[in-house]
Amino acid sequence: MVKVSCKAGKENRVESAYLFGPELYYLQAGETARMTASAFGSDALDVKPKTCKVEFFGGPRFSPSGSDGVELGAFCLKKDKVKAGGKC
Secondary structure: OEEEEEEEOOEEEEEEEOOEOOOHHHOOOOOOOOOEOOOOOOOOOOOOOOEEEEEEEEOHHHOOOOOOOEEEEEEEEEOOEEEEOOOO
16 A cells, blocks of 8 residues: 655645555565556645655565555655655
8 A cells, every 4th residue: 555645735635545566475585576556546736746755565364463554665755755664
C-alpha cells in the first residue's frame, strides 16, 4: 500500500493507493522492482502542491511481528525534486 500526503495551499490531502507489480516476497534483499498505482482518484487539487510525502507499506506477511503492516520506505517531492527518506 502507498500513502500519499500532499500540501497544497491550506489543504493537506491524504490518500491511499494499492500497488500493482511483482509480489515483493519474490525479490531478493536489495533488489528493486517497478510498481504502479493509481493515486488521487478524487477531485483535483486547486493549486500545485508544495510538498508530497509518499510512504510505502507492506502488509502483515512482511512484518516480523505480525502487525498490520511494516514501513518499506518513503520519499518526499518538494519543489519538483525528490528527497530520499520521506522528510518534507
